[in-house]
Amino acid sequence: MSEKTPLLQVKNLKQYFKVSNNYTVRAVDGVTFDIYPGETYGLVGESGSGKSTIGRSIIRLYNPTEGQIIFDGTDISGKLDKKATAALRTQMQMIFQDPMACLNPRKKVGEIIGEGLDIHHLYANRKERQDKIDRILAKVGLAPEHADRYPHQFSGGQRQRVGIARALIMNPKLIIADECISALDVSIQAQVVNLMKDIQEETGTAYLFIAHDLSMVKYISDRIGVLHLGHLLETGTTEEIFAHPVHPYTRSLLSAIPSPNPVVEKSRVAESYDYATSGLDYNAGSLHQLEGTHQVWGTDEDVARWLAK
């Protein structure tokens, strides 16, 4: 591994939700990973595995139940002072899974995008503000006149681009992109992903890219983490994960990627995986170091068995 210091370190993060007196959801259950400056870390895993919760804990929409989050050298897992909050709100941005949930329906899109600039006084005059908004709209493939529309007057994909514009305009060090392209059609997905790559090259922004579309994750990520039931089961470079998946869950996930080939796809069966009958216990075991940056979670026997295959 390189000597670079990570931009973000997540150590043994736990996030529990108490739903009722006798029902607690362990949404995230001891997750550890790092993100380096300028890289893209892809987080994949089934619905409900805790991906969004990790993103939300990192940006401190929740108070972590346990564990440490270190961002740009500062521990941000405890109580935040004013300075740390301001830094967090500008240096880290999140693009949400639900575009509408975070877009104020009574505000025009131009105001929504400019909001961050207003709060943190990031322009000298009206004209500079307007220029910044126009430029970012163009970057995400919207027209300047779209700034005068309300969120509900957009198609689903157009709304998602508003969310992306809103995050990009702040020039953050880390963008947490929660399923930010899932609602887009392929050609715009490709545009947005290429756009995100260009911006990364230009500004050195790092991404935490949360998605379930593995073909896109493969394409955009430098490294990948595979999450299941709140546990990080396997992590490594994209190459390591796709070419040599070790954990049976990772293997089943990769085998379920739909192929855009009708004849093949209509007859394909994916490898099945069911935790309840797998005989595995995610709470037992440890992170095993394989080749390179490749790590897999399991007991010594489990890992030995998987590697022998």
Add this chain to the structure above:
Amino acid sequence: MEREKVLTVRDLSITFTTTAGPVHAIRGVNLDLYRGETLAIVGESGSGKSVTVKAAMGILAKNGKVDSGTIEYTYHHDDGTPETVDILKMKKKDIRRHINGKRIAMIFQDPMTSLDPTMTIGKQIMEGMIWHYKTPKEEAYKKAVSLLKEVGITDAEARMGNYPHQLSGGMRQRVVIAIALACDPELLICDEPTTALDVTIQAKILELIQRIQKERRISVIYITHDLGVVAKVADFVNVMYAGRIVETGTINEIYYEPAHPYTWGLLSAMPDLDTNDHRLYTIPGSPPNLLHPVTGDAFAPRNIYALKIDDRAEPPMFKITDTHYAATWLLDPRAPKVEMPAELKARIQRMKKEAK
């Protein structure tokens, strides 16, 4: 077997009034759906997919207006006699009472807009059964729990009492699917039904819908940009661009013999797991702003194969086979012979080989 018509859309045009002027979102759409079959609508964001199917459910935003067209829907009364209605001529109240939810169910693109944040998800799944069929409460409860299990939600009974915000994005989407299936609809419209789901659960949901489809011979319309999903489920594909259908055909025709340059672009933009390209192909430019009237072929400005005529006249649908049509002047007998891009051709060759 004789194919039974379920939905026939003819010449549908819809305009929205906005502060910037009228937006001609739908410009003459034709669609045909038969009983037991699956139709997919694909196309860029904003091309009018959602507006089209919402019109079929009698839902139109307040600022929207139908300029022309018919949407004929054929269903069966309880005694088996068929009846055909034009949805566009029906009263809102009658649509709600007799059609929506009961005969035609839709899984909306934005799960939260169709879930009530103040009501438990259990109640919401039971609601339709109780309202349309007067199902007794216990029976509705049991069916709701089993539906939740079927869409892959663990601890289904405990989850019945959850409110939407207590669920993850994909769980919410699955609740919406359970609501749609609760009333045993004859026509199921799925607008991006699995975009928030990971591949394993996606496969499970698609298989569930396919199974129900086989058991009850229901018809399904899928709107999705995931061409892998389309490959798995669809019998027929409609490619939509700027408010029109520009190519229609069987799944194999569209994937192996695409004829419209826009379809070429869509297929080329799919990430290919077999290659390690550093940039994804994107279709140059952006879709036309439908605030301005379209003259000629709407795709022409982005089409490197565009002919002179494309700037002047909108192409008609040219017939390729009985099931395959495309609206591109390239198919006119007088047009020069143009082939699809070489990379796409190679990719299709690879796909065909793999399929053997």
